Amino acid sequence: MAIGILSLGVLAIRDLKLTFGFFVLSFLGVVPFSFYIFSILKEIKELKQIKGK
Numbered sequence: 001m002a003i004g005i006l007s008l009g010v011l012a013i014r015d016l017k018l019t020f021g022f023f024v025l026s027f028l029g030v031v032p033f034s035f036y037i038f039s040i041l042k043e044i045k046e047l048k049q050i051k052g053k
Helices: 002-014 020-052
Strands: none
């Protein structure tokens, strides 16, 4: 997860084109990370609905 984000950051700083390997690494890092964030947001939304009742 962190490796993918870190590789994206390094490439952005150096202004290089994404190679296939870096693309796969960053994809494998960003996708689970985004799912993780969405699950947290979903839980917060559910908790607010329970509190509102």
